[in-house]
Amino acid sequence: LFIFIFLLLLFVRSPWGQDIIKDKLISTITEKTGTKVELDRVFVRFNGNIQIDGLYIEDESGDTLIYSKSLNASIPFLPLIKGSGVSVNSLEWHKVRANVIRKDSINGFNFDFLVNAFITPDSLATPEVAADTSAAPMNLQLGDFDLTDFKIRYTDDVSGIDALINFDELILELQETDMENMVFRAGDARLVNSEIRYYQNKPFPETQEEEPMPLPVIFVDNLELKLVKGEYVSKPDSLSTKFNIQEFLVESAQMDLQENKVKTDLIALSDSDILLELLVTENKTAAVSNETESADGFQWPEWQVGIQEIKLENNNIAYYLNGNTVQRGQFNPDAVRIDDLFLDASNINYKPGDASAEIGQLNFKEASGIALNEFNLNLKANENQFSLEKIQLGINNSKLAGDFNIKYKSLQDFLENPEEANLNASLNNVNFQISELYRFQPDLKDNEYIRTLATAPVSGSMSANGKLDKVNLEQLNLNWRNTRIAGSGTISNMQDPENL
Numbered sequence: 001l002f003i004f005i006f007l008l009l010l011f012v013r014s015p016w017g018q019d020i021i022k023d024k025l026i027s028t029i030t031e032k033t034g035t036k037v038e039l040d041r042v043f044v045r046f047n048g049n050i051q052i053d054g055l056y057i058e059d060e061s062g063d064t065l066i067y068s069k070s071l072n073a074s075i076p077f078l079p080l081i082k083g084s085g086v087s088v089n090s091l092e093w094h095k096v097r098a099n100v101i102r103k104d105s106i107n108g109f110n111f112d113f114l115v116n117a118f119i120t121p122d123s124l125a126t127p128e129v130a131a132d133t134s135a136a137p138m139n140l141q142l143g144d145f146d147l148t149d150f151k152i153r154y155t156d157d158v159s160g161i162d163a164l165i166n167f168d169e170l171i172l173e174l175q176e177t178d179m180e181n182m183v184f185r186a187g188d189a190r191l192v193n194s195e196i197r198y199y200q201n202k203p204f205p206e207t208q209e210e211e212p213m214p215l216p217v218i219f220v221d222n223l224e225l226k227l228v229k230g231e232y233v234s235k236p237d238s239l240s241t242k243f244n245i246q247e248f249l250v251e252s253a254q255m256d257l258q259e260n261k262v263k264t265d266l267i268a269l270s271d272s273d274i275l276l277e278l279l280v281t282e283n284k285t286a287a288v289s290n291e292t293e294s295a296d297g298f299q300w301p302e303w304q305v306g307i308q309e310i311k312l313e314n315n316n317i318a319y320y321l322n323g324n325t326v327q328r329g330q331f332n333p334d335a336v337r338i339d340d341l342f343l344d345a346s347n348i349n350y351k352p353g354d355a356s357a358e359i360g361q362l363n364f365k366e367a368s369g370i371a372l373n374e375f376n377l378n379l380k381a382n383e384n385q386f387s388l389e390k391i392q393l394g395i396n397n398s399k400l401a402g403d404f405n406i407k408y409k410s411l412q413d414f415l416e417n418p419e420e421a422n423l424n425a426s427l428n429n430v431n432f433q434i435s436e437l438y439r440f441q442p443d444l445k446d447n448e449y450i451r452t453l454a455t456a457p458v459s460g461s462m463s464a465n466g467k468l469d470k471v472n473l474e475q476l477n478l479n480w481r482n483t484r485i486a487g488s489g490t491i492s493n494m495q496d497p498e499n500l
Contacts, residue, residue: 022039022041022042025039025042026038026039029057029114029117032117032118033060033113033114033117034060035057035058035059035060035065035113036056036057036058036062037056037057037058038054038055038056038057039052039053039054039055039056040053040054040055041053041054049072049073049074050071050072050073050074050075051070051071051072051073052068052070052071053069053070053071054068054069054070055067055068055071056068057114059099059101059110059111059113060110060113061110063099063110064097064098064099065098065099065110065111066096066097066098066099067095067096067097067098068093068095068096069094069095069096069149070092070093070094070095071091071092071093071094072090072091072092072093073088073090073091073092073093074088074089074090074091074143075087075088075089076089085139085140085141086139086140086141087140087141087142087143088141088142088143089143089144090143090144090145090146091143091144091145091146091147092146092147093145093146093147093148093150094147094148094149095148095149096147096149096150096151096152097151097152098151098152098153099152099153099155100152100153100154100155100156101153101155101156102155102156102157102158103157104157104158105158139179140177140179141177142174142177143173143174144171144172144173144174145170145171145172145173145174146170146171147167147169147170147171148168148169148170149168150165150166150167150170151165151166152164152165152166158205159204159205160200160201160202160203160204161198161199161200161201162197162198162199162201163197163198163199164195164196164197164198165194165195165196165197166194166195166196167191167192167193167194167195168192168193168194169190169191169192169193170190170191170192170194171188171189171190172186172188172189172190173186173187173188173189174186174187175187176219181214181217182213182214182215182216182217182258183216183217183219184216184217184218184219185218185219185220186218186219186220186221187221187222188221188222188224189220189222189223189224190222190223190224190225190226191224191225191226191228192226192227192228193226193227193228194225194227194228194229194230195228195229195230196228196229196230196231197230197231197232198230198231198232198233199231199233199234199235200233200234200235200236200237201235202235202236203236214258215257215258216255216257216258217255217256217257217258218253218254218255218256218257219253219254219255220250220252220253221251221252222249222250222251223248223249223250223251223253224247224248224249224250225245225247225248225249226245226246226247226248227245227246228243228244228245228248229242229243229244229245230242230243231243238278238279238280238281239276239277239278239279240275240276240277240278241274241275241276241277242273242274242275243272243273243274243275244272244273244274245269245272246270246271246272247268247269247270247271247272248268248269248272249266249267249268249269250264250266250267250268251264251265251266252264252265252266253265259304260302260303260304261303261304261305262303262304262305262306262307263304263305263306263307264306264307264308265308265309266308266309266310266311267307267309267310267311268310268311268312268313269311269312269313269315270311270312270313270314270315271313271314271315272315272316273315273316273317273318274315274316274317274318275317275318275319275320276318276319276320277319277320277321278319278320278321278322279321279322279323280321280322297412297415298411298412298415300352300353301352302352303350303351303352304350304351305348305349305350305351306348306349306350307348307349308346308347308348309344309345309346310343310344310345310346310348311343311344312341312342312343312344313342314340314341314342315340315341315342316337316338316339316340316341317337317338317341318336318337318338319335319336319337320334320335320336321334321335322334326367326368327368328367328368328369329368329369329438329439330368330438330439330442331366331368331370331439331440332368336366336367337366337367338364338365338366338367339364339365339366339367340363340364340365341363341364342361342362342363342364343359343361343362344359344360344361344362345357345358345359345360345362346358346360353382353383354381354382354383355379355380355381355382356378356379356380356381357378357379358378358379359375359376359377359378359379360376361374361375361376362375362376363375368439369396369439370395370396370439371395371396372394372395373394373395373396374392374393374394374399375392375393375394376390376391376392377389377390377391377392377393378390383410383411384407384408384409384410385405385406385407385408386405386406387403387404387405387406388403388404388405389403389404389405390403391403391404395436396433396436397431397433397436397457398431398432398433398436398457399429399430399431400427400429400430400431400432401427401428401429401430402425402426402427402428402429402430403424403425403426404424404425404426404427405423405424405425406421406422406423406424406468407421407422407424408420408421408422418468418495419467419468419469419495420467420468420469421467421468422465422466422467422468423464423465423466423467423468423471424464424465425462425463425464425465426462426463427461427462427463428461429461430458430459430460430461430462431457431458431459432457432458432459433454433457434450434453434454434457434458435454437450438454453480456480456481457480458478458479458480459478459479459480460476460477460478460479460485461475461476461477462475462476462477463475464491466490468494468495469492469493469494469495470490470491470492471490471491471492471494472490473487473488473489473490473491474488475488476488476489
């Protein structure tokens with residue numbers, strides 16, 4: 001027995017034995033499928049190391065099903081033999097070309113012939129056995145993945161999906177894979193020089209309702225996307241988006257979709273372009289409006305978010321609705337193009353009933369002519385107050401600085417009875433160009449008084465407090481050319497312009 005095992009080991013480890021195994025594998029697949037199969041080298045060790053070089057398989061049409069230049073995997077055999085699970089300690093896979101195609105539901109996918117070739121008639125005739133729901137789920141343990149030079153095409157005419165993914169490098173260091181609880185933990189995850197395209201050409205076919213899968217819990221130490229571009233088009237939803245990401249970075253991220261919790265140290269995006277196009281019909285708009293009206297009051301979203309820092313630098317974002325286009329000199333909310341977006345924000349926290357954020361710097365250029373030169377503030381919102389502190393705002397040639405605070409019994413009460421809220425506002429260093437209103441209301445150009453006021457900026461300061469139905473104007477100082485207005489007083493019914 002010892003001599004037999006020793007000779008078997010020598011046979012499997014020897015190049016001669018490996019060639020026999022390779023030739024037997026190729027001949028078996030070819031005989032059963034009648035398709036072309038090529039394999040340069042296969043090498044298997046008893047410790048679970050597997051190396052496959054030069055694998056090529058054609059589909060029944062003579063087109064490439066899969067080509068793999070080199071695959072090196074570490075898959076321990078002992079857990080497989082014991083039936084305790086599947087472990088992939090490492091996987092290095094280089095230069096892969098794959099085409100997965102399904103033209104109709106009768107013939108199925110172009111790889112089905114491989115599966116059918118190894119299914120015996122006896123296995124097809126075996127009566128169905130009720131699934132053992134008490135059985136433990138498969139134990140799957142994944143390790144480090146190093147994938148390079150991949151080009152994969154997926155075309156499914158039945159579900160209306162046409163997808164493509166190409167990338168030069170994908171590195172994934174998995175530390176935990178808990179399929180039962182859907183918990184995944186990774187060290188570094190990196191995708192470099194990639195193109196991703198997904199087209200949904202028709203609605204998904206209706207399927208029987210199944211018990212929903214638990215949402216995942218994902219931990220990632222470092223996630224990096226570099227030189228990643230793509231496109232997503234959904235014809236049923238009339239939605240199209242394109243993106244070209246030069247560099248995207250996330251550090252120490254936790255995304256618990258089961259408990260609606262998101263936490264991360266850093267989100268950074270630079271030198272990237274994002275385009276979103278929507279087509280909304282009147283029926284869709286009415287449906288959204290009815291859904292909003294039927295809501296039972298205001299509800300805080302059931303999420304918990306904690307982001308230490310967000311950094312956006314030199315990004316361009318565009319949004320177009322129903323084919324609208326940007327017009328220079330007139331702002332159109334249905335066609336917005338933002339260039340040179342820069343954002344530095346920190347301490348962004350949210351939980352139901354409490355939200356806060358610190359915006360250190362925000363500036364951009366909008367294609368209609370709006371230039372946000374300066375924007376920073378501290379924001380706080382909860383069930384009893386809403387405040388904007390340390391406001392510094394600069395738009396084109398207009399500027400504003402100050403603090404703004406509103407207190408109320410509850411947020412729902414404020415939405416229903418805004419006049420009962422208490423206001424405390426202090427605005428200083430106000431410098432406003434009346435002509436900036438033309439971008440939002442072009443008809444104001446026809447008003448003689450507005451045209452006259454627009455010939456010079458209005459500057460000054462103001463402080464006010466009290467309830468919104470009767471605001472105490474403590475101090476008002478306005479300047480326009482050689483005219484100065486100073487005073488104090490009250491403003492009644494501010495929330496009702498007709499009775500102001």
